[in-house]
Amino acid sequence: xxxxxxPLGISLWRKIVNRLMxxxxxxxxxxxxxxxxxxxxxxAIKGAPAINIDFLTHLPTGPTFSGGGIASAVAGSFTMVxxxxxxxxxxGVGAGIFFSEWSSxxxxxxxxxxxxxxxxxxxxxxxxxxxxIIVLNTKHYSAFAGAVALSFIMLPIVARTTDESLKxxxxxxxxxxxxxxxxxxxxxxxxxxxxxxxxxxxxVVLAIARATGETxxxxxxxxxxxxxxxxxxxxxxxxxxxxxxxYATSPYATWVTQAWGAALVLILIMLGLNLFxxxxxxxxxxxxxxx
Amino acid sequence: MSKNSQDLSLAKLETRDLKAIYGKVQALKxxxxxxxxxxxxxxxxxxxxxxxxxxxxLNRIHELTPGAKVEGEVILDGVNIYAPNVDPVAIRRRIxxxxxxxxxxxxxxxxxxAVAGLKLNGVRDKKKLNELAEKSLRMAFLWDEVKGDLKKPxxxxxxxxxxxxxxxxxxxxxxxxxxxxxxxxxLDPIATAKVEESIFELKKEFTVIxxxxxxxxxxxxxxxxxxxxxxxxxxFGETARVFENPQSELTEKYITGKFG
Numbered sequence: 001x002x003x004x005x006x007p008l009g010i011s012l013w014r015k016i017v018n019r020l021m022x023x024x025x026x027x028x029x030x031x032x033x034x035x036x037x038x039x040x041x042x043x044a045i046k047g048a049p050a051i052n053i054d055f056l057t058h059l060p061t062g063p064t065f066s067g068g069g070i071a072s073a074v075a076g077s078f079t080m081v082x083x084x085x086x087x088x089x090x091x092g093v094g095a096g097i098f099f100s101e102w103s104s105x106x107x108x109x110x111x112x113x114x115x116x117x118x119x120x121x122x123x124x125x126x127x128x129x130x131x132x133i134i135v136l137n138t139k140h141y142s143a144f145a146g147a148v149a150l151s152f153i154m155l156p157i158v159a160r161t162t163d164e165s166l167k168x169x170x171x172x173x174x175x176x177x178x179x180x181x182x183x184x185x186x187x188x189x190x191x192x193x194x195x196x197x198x199x200x201x202x203x204v205v206l207a208i209a210r211a212t213g214e215t216x217x218x219x220x221x222x223x224x225x226x227x228x229x230x231x232x233x234x235x236x237x238x239x240x241x242x243x244x245x246x247y248a249t250s251p252y253a254t255w256v257t258q259a260w261g262a263a264l265v266l267i268l269i270m271l272g273l274n275l276f277x278x279x280x281x282x283x284x285x286x287x288x289x290x291x
Numbered sequence: 292m293s294k295n296s297q298d299l300s301l302a303k304l305e306t307r308d309l310k311a312i313y314g315k316v317q318a319l320k321x322x323x324x325x326x327x328x329x330x331x332x333x334x335x336x337x338x339x340x341x342x343x344x345x346x347x348x349l350n351r352i353h354e355l356t357p358g359a360k361v362e363g364e365v366i367l368d369g370v371n372i373y374a375p376n377v378d379p380v381a382i383r384r385r386i387x388x389x390x391x392x393x394x395x396x397x398x399x400x401x402x403x404x405a406v407a408g409l410k411l412n413g414v415r416d417k418k419k420l421n422e423l424a425e426k427s428l429r430m431a432f433l434w435d436e437v438k439g440d441l442k443k444p445x446x447x448x449x450x451x452x453x454x455x456x457x458x459x460x461x462x463x464x465x466x467x468x469x470x471x472x473x474x475x476x477x478l479d480p481i482a483t484a485k486v487e488e489s490i491f492e493l494k495k496e497f498t499v500i501x502x503x504x505x506x507x508x509x510x511x512x513x514x515x516x517x518x519x520x521x522x523x524x525x526x527f528g529e530t531a532r533v534f535e536n537p538q539s540e541l542t543e544k545y546i547t548g549k550f551g
Binding site for chain 1: 350352355357380381382383384385387388390392394396397398407408411412457460461464
């Protein structure tokens with residue numbers, strides 16, 4: 001083929017294909033994003049009428065009374081997620097440190113694998129497990145049992161994100177610290193964790209967001225309640241997610257509206273957590289999870 | 292000076308039949324070397340000759356790599372640092388190291404980087420920290436460039452400045468020996484010249500052992516030179532003598548550039 005036979009311009013056919021592909025990609029993006037917008041919109045429209053000061057500060061009431069709220073459910077969710085974090089974060093970070101800093105040991109490989117299995121565990125099974133070991137033994141539904149179930153959900157997330165964040169810290173920093181005569185545990189806590197702390201924090205917030213939205217593990221452990229709890233170990237505890245489940249499946253219109261309201265509050269909390277990570281830490285939860 | 296430089300009685304550090312293994316590969320095959328006190332000794336040789344492995348054995352950093360093993364002895368002031376009751380952490384406070392790529396701690400300021408070794412080992416006295424920070428930054432020929440703002444992050448400096456910060460960091464712990472693993476290989480010629488300038492000053496207070504693959508640098512900077520080849524010590528002597536009158540044929544070939 002002669003050099004002069006090769007065309008210099010873009011053929012019409014290529015222009016058409018380019019434009020077609022571009023349109024297809026835009027369509028794909030819209031198909032991905034539109035459902036999210038529809039859901040948010042739907043929840044916002046159906047839930048907004050329920051939101052008022054009473055809704056956020058009063059205890060739940062019967063379906064025929066006005067002025068009922070979700071306050072105890074919100075308190076219950078915060079309490080159980082907070083307690084679950086207290087349990088799962090120290091253990092999860094500790095496990096993550098072990099996976100990262102002793103990655104050559106057999107125990108590390110085996111327990112790392114088991115950690116990954118736990119990540120994908122059906123949350124209903126976890127709830128039933130905690131039901132058997134705690135609820136049946138203590139003869140009570142409790143916030144404690146709910147928190148333990150949530151901590152099983154949170155633990156593998158915290159462990160894995162801690163492991164991955166610490167592995168991103170370059171090994172030259174560890175060597176530089178050791179070469180200064182700094183003992184290994186200090187190197188880990190003062191240099192490695194300090195350098196990887198952004199990822200660690202992101203992992204914790206990710207786990208909290210996940211736990212806040214869980215329903216199945218709470219059904220048989222904390223069950224439901226319409227009161228503020230006074231005892232973590234002997235009283236069933238309400239939560240936003242279980243309340244949504246109960247109200248939405250009830251035949252009362254007032255309760256169904258309140259379920260939408262609670263769903264809206266829940267989604268706003270999730271968005272708030274995501275925004276917090278983005279603004280304060282500088283990236284979004286999924287990006288961080290994929291790191 | 293005596294003809295046989297191996298008879299130095301002022302050896303600060305000495306290796307006896309030092310062997311090192313990475314997994315299945317034997318990187319060092321029995322090294323006997325004596326490093327003179329308050330002098331700069333260059334260790335040179337082609338890639339893969341074991342020079343980096345050698346100095347990483349001198350401060351017990353080699354054993355941190357999974358699958359790494361060391362046999363033989365390294366004697367510091369009459370004590371074998373590989374003896375079972377010796378604490379490697381204590382050794383590393385007396386034998387410091389500067390690495391090939393500058394590695395300042397990214398979460399710390401210039402000042403905090405310089406005194407990191409002290410702070411992490413519990414030194415709290417602000418006056419002492421300030422004194423040692425200035426002293427070591429001066430010795431690394433970095434003080435004048437950074438004294439205006441010591442609170443800047445360590446990573447905000449140029450590559451050459453970062454490496455001098457790492458040198459200052461290693462010096463602040465006041466070690467007796469400073470190991471340098473190809474410290475200028477990632478630096479431009481101007482930064483290299485500054486680092487070499489600082490090495491000249493350092494030997495007044497410290498014993499310096501520098502690994503380099505740059506022949507001219509070894510000739511410029513060192514008092515003694517060791518030439519290694521395939522895990523063995525081929526030749527050792529005063530730098531001028533080794534370069535002008537090499538006793539081994541391999542040394543002569545390496546110096547004249549017949550292989551590298």
